[in-house]
Amino acid sequence: MTDLAISELLSSLGFEGEGATRALQRLYGEGLTRPGKIRIATTKCEAAKRTLGAAFVRHCHRPACEPVPGESRDPVIVAASHCETCGGSDNRRAVERMLKAMGRVGWRKLLVAGGSPGTRGELERLCADGIALRFVTAETNPNRRTVAPLLDWSDVAAIWASTEISHKATAVLRGPKVLRVPRRGVAALAEAVVARCGISTRNRYTVSASGRSV
Numbered sequence: 080m081t082d083l084a085i086s087e088l089l090s091s092l093g094f095e096g097e098g099a100t101r102a103l104q105r106l107y108g109e110g111l112t113r114p115g116k117i118r119i120a121t122t123k124c125e126a127a128k129r130t131l132g133a134a135f136v137r138h139c140h141r142p143a144c145e146p147v148p149g150e151s152r153d154p155v156i157v158a159a160s161h162c163e164t165c166g167g168s169d170n171r172r173a174v175e176r177m178l179k180a181m182g183r184v185g186w187r188k189l190l191v192a193g194g195s196p197g198t199r200g201e202l203e204r205l206c207a208d209g210i211a212l213r214f215v216t217a218e219t220n221p222n223r224r225t226v227a228p229l230l231d232w233s234d235v236a237a238i239w240a241s242t243e244i245s246h247k248a249t250a251v252l253r254g255p256k257v258l259r260v261p262r263r264g265v266a267a268l269a270e271a272v273v274a275r276c277g278i279s280t281r282n283r284y285t286v287s288a289s290g291r292s293v
């Protein structure tokens with residue numbers, strides 16, 4: 080039977096120092112190991128991971144990654160690469176914040192005009208099932224007839240950076256739902272949507288400093 084150092088299992092999940100001690104206590108409590116044991120059978124590792132995942136919310140130091148109000152699991156601070164919110168990625172962190180901000184104002188539908196195939200794919204991947212996304216691309220042949228129904232459908236519409244498509248879309252994408260994102264990149268788009276949701280960077284840190292997360 081193969082086994083693994085318990086400390087190795089814990090650090091692979093981001094539990095270090097005091098966090099590792101708390102995680103170990105939880106494994107003792109569940110009978111998955113006991114004090115004095117150094118190694119754990121690999122057959123028990125999945126159960127250990129499930130137990131720890133159900134018990135702890137792992138988050139990094141960034142204010143945007145603090146657990147949301149109502150989170151029932153115990154918070155434990157980990158390195159950003161193990162953070163459940165951002166995983167160390169600026170894009171993921173920004174999109175998570177956008178999803179929270181949109182959720183707070185009750186928006187579920189985002190229309191995006193422009194962007195590259197790569198950035199659109201990244202945005203889709205990071206949004207996953209969080210919101211509905213539609214794109215205006217070169218293939219959409221943007222004109223009033225094709226874009227107006229998409230704008231009607233959306234809660235918020237973003238014209239992304241200075242691409243060819245965004246110039247064409249600008250002519251037909253107008254109105255209070257529409258915002259312009261002057262910079263390329265997923266994080267820039269997400270930040271612009273957050274700003275439209277009424278949460279400024281300044282408020283974000285004020286709110287976080289009072290102990291609540293965005």
Ligand SMILES: [Zn+2]
Nearest residue numbers: 139144162165
């Ligand atoms: Zn994080």
